[in-house]
Amino acid sequence: MIKKVLVANRGEIAVRIIRALNEMDIKSVAIYSDIDKNAVHTQLADESIRVGPPPALESYLNQDAIINAALETGCDAIHPGYGFLSERYDFNQKVHNAGLIFIGANPQSMRLLGSKVQSRQIMSKAGIPIIPGMMASTKDYKEFEDYAEKIGFPILIKASDGGGGKGMRIVSTMKDLHSAIDAAMRESMSAFGSDAIYLEKYLENPHHIEFQIARDHFGNVIHLNERECSIQRRHQKIIEETPSPIMTPELRKQMGDAAIKVVNSADYDNIGTVEFLVDKDLNFYFLEVNARVQVEHPITEMTTGIDLVKLQINIADNQPIPYKQDDIQQNGHAIECRIYAEDADNNFTPSPGKILYIKEPVGPGIRYDSGIEVGTEVPTFYDPILSKLIAWGKTRDEAIKRMTTALKQNVILGVKTSINFMINVINHPEFKVGNTNTNFLDDYFSEKIQTSKEDLKLAIAAASFSGNHTYDIKNINQFSKMNNPWLEIGKWELF
Amino acid sequence: MVMKIKYDKEIFNVQNFTEKDDLFVKINGNQLNYIFKKISENHYQAFNNEKKIDIFIAEDKLNIYVGFEGKSFKFEKTNDEHHYSIIDEKNLNEDIIKSPLPGNIVKVNVKEGDIVDNGDPIIVIEAMKMETTLYSSISGIVKKVYVQEDYQVDSDTPLVLIEKA
Numbered sequence: 001m002i003k004k005v006l007v008a009n010r011g012e013i014a015v016r017i018i019r020a021l022n023e024m025d026i027k028s029v030a031i032y033s034d035i036d037k038n039a040v041h042t043q044l045a046d047e048s049i050r051v052g053p054p055p056a057l058e059s060y061l062n063q064d065a066i067i068n069a070a071l072e073t074g075c076d077a078i079h080p081g082y083g084f085l086s087e088r089y090d091f092n093q094k095v096h097n098a099g100l101i102f103i104g105a106n107p108q109s110m111r112l113l114g115s116k117v118q119s120r121q122i123m124s125k126a127g128i129p130i131i132p133g134m135m136a137s138t139k140d141y142k143e144f145e146d147y148a149e150k151i152g153f154p155i156l157i158k159a160s161d162g163g164g165g166k167g168m169r170i171v172s173t174m175k176d177l178h179s180a181i182d183a184a185m186r187e188s189m190s191a192f193g194s195d196a197i198y199l200e201k202y203l204e205n206p207h208h209i210e211f212q213i214a215r216d217h218f219g220n221v222i223h224l225n226e227r228e229c230s231i232q233r234r235h236q237k238i239i240e241e242t243p244s245p246i247m248t249p250e251l252r253k254q255m256g257d258a259a260i261k262v263v264n265s266a267d268y269d270n271i272g273t274v275e276f277l278v279d280k281d282l283n284f285y286f287l288e289v290n291a292r293v294q295v296e297h298p299i300t301e302m303t304t305g306i307d308l309v310k311l312q313i314n315i316a317d318n319q320p321i322p323y324k325q326d327d328i329q330q331n332g333h334a335i336e337c338r339i340y341a342e343d344a345d346n347n348f349t350p351s352p353g354k355i356l357y358i359k360e361p362v363g364p365g366i367r368y369d370s371g372i373e374v375g376t377e378v379p380t381f382y383d384p385i386l387s388k389l390i391a392w393g394k395t396r397d398e399a400i401k402r403m404t405t406a407l408k409q410n411v412i413l414g415v416k417t418s419i420n421f422m423i424n425v426i427n428h429p430e431f432k433v434g435n436t437n438t439n440f441l442d443d444y445f446s447e448k449i450q451t452s453k454e455d456l457k458l459a460i461a462a463a464s465f466s467g468n469h470t471y472d473i474k475n476i477n478q479f480s481k482m483n484n485p486w487l488e489i490g491k492w493e494l495f
Numbered sequence: 496m497v498m499k500i501k502y503d504k505e506i507f508n509v510q511n512f513t514e515k516d517d518l519f520v521k522i523n524g525n526q527l528n529y530i531f532k533k534i535s536e537n538h539y540q541a542f543n544n545e546k547k548i549d550i551f552i553a554e555d556k557l558n559i560y561v562g563f564e565g566k567s568f569k570f571e572k573t574n575d576e577h578h579y580s581i582i583d584e585k586n587l588n589e590d591i592i593k594s595p596l597p598g599n600i601v602k603v604n605v606k607e608g609d610i611v612d613n614g615d616p617i618i619v620i621e622a623m624k625m626e627t628t629l630y631s632s633i634s635g636i637v638k639k640v641y642v643q644e645d646y647q648v649d650s651d652t653p654l655v656l657i658e659k660a
Contacts, residue, residue, distance in 0.1 A: 056624075166624060183619070183626060186601055191624050234625065349595055350623040356553035356560060357537050380597045380622050413537075413553040413560040413567065420565040451566070459568040460500050461520035461527055462539055462550045462561045464509045 002026055002077045002101060002317045006070040007045065009081030010060060011371035012387055013293070014041035017079050020309040029073045031066060033059035035379045040371050047073055054381045060084045061193075063091045067098050077101035077316065083383060086292040087114050087163065088193075103316040105270040105291050113266050113289040117160045117198050120286075126265045128258055128286045131277065133200025139185070141178055144199055148177060151201045157181060159188035160196040163290060165235030167191060170202055205437040206277040208232065209244050209284070211259035212300045214271045214311055220321045221263060223256040224304050225330050227273075227296055230436040231425060233348050239422060240296040241335040242303050245396065245434025246278070255284055262289060271312045277438075295388065298367060299334035302392040333399040334392045337407060337422045341384040344421035345448045350384045353377075356414035361406035365392035365399070368410075378415050386412065396434070400426050424449055500570065590633045592655045598622030600646045600654070609637040611657060618642075618654050635660040 004027040007014045014030060018041065021028040030045035035054040042048045049069045052059035059065070061084055070078050078095050080086035086104065089111035095102040104110065113119045117137050124130050132151055137160045138144070148155050148171070157180055159167030167188030169180035185195040208229045215221040228244035229237040243252075259274035266289070273294050275287040297308045306323070315321065342348045355376045360368050370387035378384060389406055393399030407423045425431055428444055497510045510521040518531035518539075529541040531550075541548045550563040559570040602619035605611060611631045618629045639656040642648060 179616070187621075187624075187626050190601075190621065346595075349627065350625070352597065352623075354555070356555060357551055357562075359551065382623065384623050408564045410565070411551045411562045413551060413562050414555070416567065416569070420567065423565045451568075455563075455566055456568075457522055457527055458529070458541055458548065458550065458563065459561045459566075460507055460509055460522060461511070461529070461531065461541070462552050462563075463500060463559045463568070463570045464496070464498060464511045464520060465518065465531070465533070465539060466552050466554050466559045 002313060004029065004073070004075045005077045005079050005103070005313070006031065006049075006066070006073065006075040007041070007079050007081065008060070008066050009079075009084055009086075010036055010039060010041055010382065011385060012369045013081040013083075013295070013371075015044055015371050016369050017081060017293075017309055018044050020307065020313065021079075023307075024310060024313065026313070029070070029075055031060070031069055033381070035377065035381065039376065040373055049073055054379060056084065056381055060382070063088075063094055066091075067094060067100070070095075070100055071098060075100065077103055077313075079103040079313070080292065082292050082295055087290070089114055101316050103270070103313055105268045105272060109266045109268045110291045113268065113272075113291050115160050115196075116158060116162075116288050117196070119266070119289060122265055123262060123286045126261060128262060129284065131200045131203060131285045131287070134198040137196040137198040139195070139197075141181065144177060144181055145174065147199050148174065154202040154204070155199050156202040157184045157197055157199055159184060159192060159194070160198055161194040162188050162192045163288070165232070167197065168235050203277050203279060203285070205439045206230075206279050207244065207246060207436065208237070208275065208287075208438055209247075209255070209278050210273045210275040210290075210294075211256055212271070212273055212294070212297070212308070213259050213263050213268075214308075214315065214321055215263050215268050216315045216321045217269050217318055218320050219264075221260050222321060222323055222325045222328060223259050224300050224306060224308075224328055226252065226255065227294075227299060228436065229296060230438050231431075231440055232438055233441050237296065238338050238340070238418065239335065239425060240299055241333065241396070241399070242299045243330060243333065245436065246282070248282075251278075251282055251284075258284070258286070262286060270315050271308055295338065295385070296336050298369060298388065298390045299336045302334035302365075302367065302390060303330050303332055304328055305331065332392055332394045333396040334390060335399045335403050335426070337389045337403060337426070338385060338418075339387045339389060339410070339412070339422075340418050341378045341386055341415040342418055343416040344418045348418070350380065351378075351416035352380045352384070353415040355386075355412065357411060358413070359409065359411040361389060361409040363402065363406060363409075365402050366390070366406045367392070368406075372412075386415075386417065397432075400432065421445070421449065588659045589638070590631055590635070590657045590659075591653050592617055592629050592631070592657070594620055594648045594650055594652045594654055595627065595629070596620075596622050596650045598627075598648060600642050600644055600648060601626060603640060603642065603644055603655075605637045605640065605655065607637055607640055610660065611635065611637060617657075620648070620654075629654070631657050633657060633659050 006029040018028045028045040030048040031051045032042040033054045051065040085091040089107045092102045092107040154172045157169045167184045169184045171180045189195040212224040227242045229240045231239035273290040276284045278284045341351045367390040391403035500507045520527045532540045539550045553560045561568040598620045601621045613634045615631045616628045635657045638658045
């Protein structure tokens with residue numbers, strides 16, 4: 001029986017996991033780096049323990065410090081969340097060796113699926129369609145050149161051991177190939193501790209559709225329908241929804257079966273996600289397995305009514321899945337918008353800073369998974385996700401409407417966020433009819449969203465109220481008597 | 496009270512005043528078609544015949560932040576009266592590449608004396624686990640390289656100086 005869990009993560013996902021543990025009457029231990037000493041997740045857990053200085057390699061990626069922290073605080077298990085160490089089989093193995101439960105799949109399965117190259121080999125053998133490309137990673141420029149020539153540009157360089165769009169480069173011409181290889185290797189090494197990269201054909205304008213699956217230690221396996229994750233910037237998802245607007249019952253059956261075949265052939269034994277690309281003719285190709293809880297798991301929870309984090313913990317605790325495939329229902333439509341501290345007007349550059357004010361959205365069908373509060377520092381050391389807004393509706397239209405209202409309600413001051421950008425995206429006519437593909441933002445949002453004169457005037461007006469500088473109307477007459485009618489008290493620059 | 500606010504290259508003269516509980520604002524002498532009410536320190540409402548908008552404001556030492564209906568604006572506070580209306584014209588004879596955000600220098604593609612073209616990748620900076628490439632905006636000669644690989648830099652740190660050839 002799992003009685004106490006160390007949550008080896010930070011931000012909104014650590015908060016999400018701690019909430020599940022609370023509900024299950026399992027004690028929680030948070031870890032923190034020096035910069036997160038007062039972070040929301042640190043405060044929320046029953047206990048918290050420092051694991052190192054701010055750089056991730058020395059704290060949230062510091063395997064030994066984390067395992068020692070779990071042992072020191074008397075935990076039976078470690079929940080890795082997403083990102084950081086969540087898909088590191090070597091960490092997973094070390095956790096096992098220390099006599100602790102790793103809340104995730106077994107290390108062998110994770111190792112196999114964690115290598116994109118190896119999983120391509122296995123899935124290809126199992127008869128699952130894969131994207132044309134290399135079947136092994138290499139560092140040889142020449143091999144990349146030959147392959148690129150063979151399958152034709154554009155090609156995609158990918159980190160074999162990575163995910164989340166990091167260590168990934170689209171290359172359109174031979175002359176950019178070498179620098180893209182170097183950059184992908186560096187980024188992959190820094191993010192995943194491995195510089196194994198490979199090349200595959202870059203499919204243009206596909207839908208990115210993934211299936212949530214769950215498989216337990218007894219071989220029981222179900223899928224919990226799909227999520228459409230085509231709205232991406234920098235190869236990173238920002239808006240996800242379920243069901244997919246292009247899904248049909250037949251395609252769902254085919255892809256769901258394929259997803260189950262994928263996890264069976266890898267002897268996977270926890271919750272996980274099988275990602276596919278789907279072209280305009282509804283052909284689908286296996287992309288990879290995400291052996292962890294996904295950022296976008298809440299939309300599946302909203303439409304199936306199943307708490308995936310609790311299911312994940314129970315499977316790790318050797319319990320059978322309490323559902324059969326026929327029990328899985330799809331109720332209504334759910335959308336998630338990821339709220340990042342980033343500047344949508346400036347190529348989504350991260351925008352670190354301090355949260356000065358926040359107003360969280362509320363209302364029917366609204367869920368807000370957040371890792372911030374007033375005073376939270378958004379550091380440069382980690383992924384700049386602040387929170388996730390999830391809207392559920394009986395229909396897709398209702399979900400979009402609710403999401404729009406909730407996004408408008410959600411005020412975050414002190415850092416730049418992508419909120420306004422997402423309001424524009426989900427209300428774009430092509431999004432509304434479900435014409436989403438991975439190039440959507442390039443196709444329709446390559447230009448900066450213009451600020452209207454009206455909005456600018458309102459903002460200027462509001463800024464003038466800042467700092468108690470309001471005067472009574474009687475003084476207005478005095479101003480007008482001055483030689484210079486504008487009393488200069490400094491300048492405010494707006495950008 | 497009266498102040499100047501800059502947006503892009505435009506300067507706005509702003510004047511606000513209260514009448515009972517209502518606030519009014521004039522921008523460049525024209526009164527805005529809204530009545531404002533203060534709800535709390537951070538929360539104002541703007542009204543006119545057609546609509547009501549909730550507006551939120553916050554400030555720190557350097558900036559004022561305004562947000563409403565998902566949109567957000569950042570004003571920079573400066574107190575240098577002599578320069579309040581002078582717009583920084585970029586000196587086109589040189590390009591100082593500065594870090595857009597705090598991060599780690601992962602690659603410096605140039606050394607002093609190198610000749611570079613407009614659009615050449617000069618430096619790669621990593622922050623929040625993403626790499627950003629900084630490019631030259633002019634063609635010229637690299638006059639100065641202020642950083643090396645693995646340097647930690649703050650935002651707005653000068654990294655490379657390029658002089659027009």
